[in-house]
Amino acid sequence: MKARYQYRFYPTDQQQQSLAQLFGCVRVVWNDALAICKQSEKMPGYNKLSAILTQSKKTDERKWLSDVSSVPLQQSLRHLDVAYKNFFNSIKGKRKGKKVGIPKFKKKTNSQSAEFTSSGFSIKDGEVYLAKIGTIKPIWSRELLSEPSSCTVIKDCANRYFLSFVVEIEPSITFANNQSIGIDLGLRTFAVMSNGEKALSPNYSRHDRKIRQLQRKLARQQKDSKRRNNTRLKIAKLHNQIADTRKDFLHKLSTRIVSDNQVIVLEDLNVSGMVKNRRLSRVISLQGWREFRNLCEAKSEKLNREFRVIDRWQPTSQICSCCGFRWGKIDLSVRSILCLSCGTEQERDENASRNIKMVGMGHQHDLKRTGSDHKTTSVASCCEPSRITDVLRR
Incomplete structure (x- = not known):
């Protein structure tokens, strides 16, 4: 490879x-x-x-x-x-x-x-x-x-x-400490793992606020002027600082996850549809969910790991990971859920990550409750070419 x-x-x-x-x-x-x-x-x-x-x-x-x-x-x-x-x-x-x-x-x-x-x-x-x-x-x-x-x-x-x-390079064969792991991606908490571990997202708000301020200044300056060119360089440097911070965070997190687990399971997210929300589009774009997915795929191939992605329509946030009871859609403001069937109280994202792991490993809840069959792909997408050459840059 x-x-x-x-x-x-x-x-x-x-x-x-x-x-x-x-x-x-x-x-x-x-x-x-x-x-x-x-x-x-x-x-x-x-x-x-x-x-x-x-x-x-x-x-x-x-x-x-x-x-x-x-x-x-x-x-x-x-x-x-x-x-x-x-x-x-x-x-x-x-x-x-x-x-x-x-x-x-x-x-x-x-x-x-x-x-x-x-x-x-x-x-x-x-x-x-x-x-x-x-x-x-x-x-x-x-x-x-x-x-x-x-x-x-x-x-x-x-x-x-x-x-x-x-x-x-040749793929290296190493032994993993854990058999499998499911990962649920979010905004403030970038990743919630099925083993209870959480990875907080870096704060890009200070640089992003400065970029918007300089872009308003850039729009008022005369084209091809020295001051406009200096402002453009300042904006480019701030963009690079955000990109470098995000790349460092994603590389370290993906390396640790792939090194410790034999099977990595992620959920297919409709990012292009999610960024249409004007309130969350800027925050979602700064997270780098797709870049993290590409890094996990590339490093899984490099370390001889298995990378899987479950269908985006799986109701991972609507099913209890303990008993399989389906409670339906819940508002995003609700972060803790008490199951009416088994009485287990669990955090929303941790429950979703455990469901992602079970679906990715082939375990199915009662189909009468889930309402659909589970589909899992062993690669990032069956319709996209590999980006291994690009994602291993650092």
Whole structure:
């Protein structure tokens, strides 16, 4: 299986200028090729676009494209070709998962990236050499498990630089302490486990409130001004702080859960429908439920665990986990429930997590009370491709 390892680095002033030139060339090649695709009646493939790029380097308008390595430029054309194929397959229904939009033009203010294949970079003595860029010393927070097949240089909106490597890893076989666990996701309490453990969600309100304040300030400033650009960088840095806090929390929680349990059971949540609630949409979007699910799926495959997702229509909050009595829908303000059948009083989320575990493991309550059969999938979704390459970034 493939995994992605990401490391931060701090380029020199000369390297920043070289990287800015490289990002600009990659962006121009993408935009030129995308304009040709939009004007053509028949979609040109990668070979035709590559030939057009070669001819454009000989002209006075684009001869400066020869000043940078040709590897990232060719990779940019390959990415555009793949993006169009995914778009057409999504329209025709051949591509599973969420609908993919048409490729868009790249902007200078967005995050920039350039991909090098194995012929464009090398690693020696803890240093990374990039063609026509020079030697870069990243911060090696962990070792690469194998020889990387590609290296991507990334500059985010907050002017931070990263090196991202794709490597091939082998799943490791380790023994789990527990047989199975059910997890119920929430807002203030991010996860309630069937063993009684709770994981509180980080507080993003302070950074989120500051972002909204700066965005109102940004809307009043003149476009392309220095003050507007400084405000945009402040907003990008705050967004990065929220994303880094969330990613750190989700990585640590998912690693601990997957390491200690052989079977991990989650509930399929309709997040796209839940964010339509205007009062809770911002809080739900900040939690990262889908990212947590992808991390658990990827790490389960890496550690040879079994990951299951139960049907979203299962009434896990409406059934007593002790006797199976169904009491029906209850308002969200009610946090503790007393079962009228067995007399057991239990917390709402803990009861739901135990029901999620039982349904995921194949145990069924009385069907006359539950009213439906239980359906469980052993992967995150049978209609979506794996995101293992993306979710293992850190």
